[in-house]
Amino acid sequence: MMERMFLYDDTVQTRTRFVSFMGENHRFDLAVIMSDRYYGKHLVLDIQSSRFAIIGADDLDEPGYIEHAYNLNEEDAEELRSFLYEIVS
Template identity: 45%
Template sequence: MMDDWILYDDTENTSTRYVGYAGNHSRFDVAITTTAHFYGKKLVTVIQTGRTAILNDDEAADVAYLMHAFQISREDEAEELSEFLTSNL
């Protein structure tokens, strides 16, 4: 433990919204966590895969970024997730 450095150790109350969303091309179950820790961004987790990203409105609108962050292979699926997130963050 002598070589380890704790960079931060914070505790806070957060709010998490769980949403199951079915579009024309895919289904997503997401957890959207609101916290003061990420400078106004939301912590978004796709429950099916466990993949998590810290997003603001601009990042939620970036389909290519969502494809990378959540490892979504189809652009139409990522577009649906983007549409959902941009109206629900």
């Protein structure tokens, strides 16, 4: 049996916020994880779609980032982006 080579194996304290809200056309069920990792950015999991992204304020300003990360149309992405601005800024 081959010995496993770990690149890292850390345990960190996190704060997790579970939030669900209804947009105009789309329901969002999110887990927002905050920790010392990822340079102050948040790990945002969309529980329904099984998609996630590491998000900071700079990512929200990146055109098409939210649309691509969560496979959303522009309108739904803007609703999610608006919510995320409230918590990552």
